[in-house]
């Protein structure tokens with residue numbers, strides 16, 4: 080029968096059937112992926128075929144369905160090995176704040192580029208709205224304009240005052256969503272106001288990570304009471320930075336992507352080339368200075384994750 084993988088530990092998996100019943104499963108046979116050596120062939124969010132072993136409540140996964148996308152983490156100690164964290168994501172939401180700890184534009188852009196490279200639609204949640212000063216609210220309007228003009232949905236919330244929660248819940252409904260963001264921006268508090276009871280569960284996971292056990296739980300999916308799933312990835316709260324070819328980078332900036340065939344040179348780097356459509360758009364203010372700076376920063380390999 081068909082199922083959805085809701086938990087992955089590297090050695091066994093939890094699979095949910097159509098009725099919502101969950102089974103612990105092992106895998107049988109080889110699951111290879113072209114061009115990628117993975118320590119775990121199956122990930123949270125995968126659609127699989129599995130069989131329940133007679134007289135037992137455990138199952139065996141024997142087939143992996145095609146993925147529409149997946150996110151990976153490079154293994155730190157095993158070179159060229161990668162872990163697939165989660166598959167078939169509908170949305171990656173980045174929680175940020177302009178109150179403390181204030182999220183930088185560079186960080187936001189890096190996240191969006193990574194989501195583009197993975198082929199996952201992304202959105203931004205501005206949290207802690209209750210703490211924004213008048214100046215903060217002006218900056219918020221500026222930031223929203225930058226990102227909404229490019230096509231990224233933005234949301235405003237106060238997890239504490241419970242404002243904007245309904246809007247975010249509606250977006251999550253019936254989707255598989257990854258929540259990311261710097262430590263302290265309010266992800267747990269926000270999730271708990273969307274889904275009371277979630278906090279204790281995420282708390283549990285943090286406890287495990289404290290004891291170093293997070294290496295054995297790659298990721299877990301939580302079913303939302305109103306439909307949809309949230310992916311929690313203990314140990315990585317930020318969408319991993321992946322290797323992007325310099326030549327490809329501009330494809331992951333939607334506002335640059337649409338201009339690329341207008342550059343004079345097919346291999347334009349958009350740095351100082353004559354007849355560059357990106358530089359012209361920057362001059363005209365069609366491309367935001369901050370976005371272009373992020374492009375240069377990522378292009379030159381500077382880490383702007385602060």
Ligand SMILES: Nc1nc2c(ncn2[C@@H]2O[C@H](COP(=O)(O)OP(=O)(O)OP(=O)(O)O)[C@@H](O)[C@H]2O)c(=O)[nH]1
Nearest residue numbers: 206207208210237238239262263264265266267268
């Ligand atoms: N004033 C205000 N404080 C908030 C809001 N959301 C979260 N906080 C506070 O910000 C702090 C961090 O919130 P968490 O929910 O733990 O943040 P987190 O992003 O889950 O952090 P990690 O668990 O470290 O990844 C807590 O003290 C929260 O009470 C908000 O909307 N307004």
Ligand SMILES: [Zn+2]
Nearest residue numbers: 342347349355
């Ligand atoms: Zn160019």
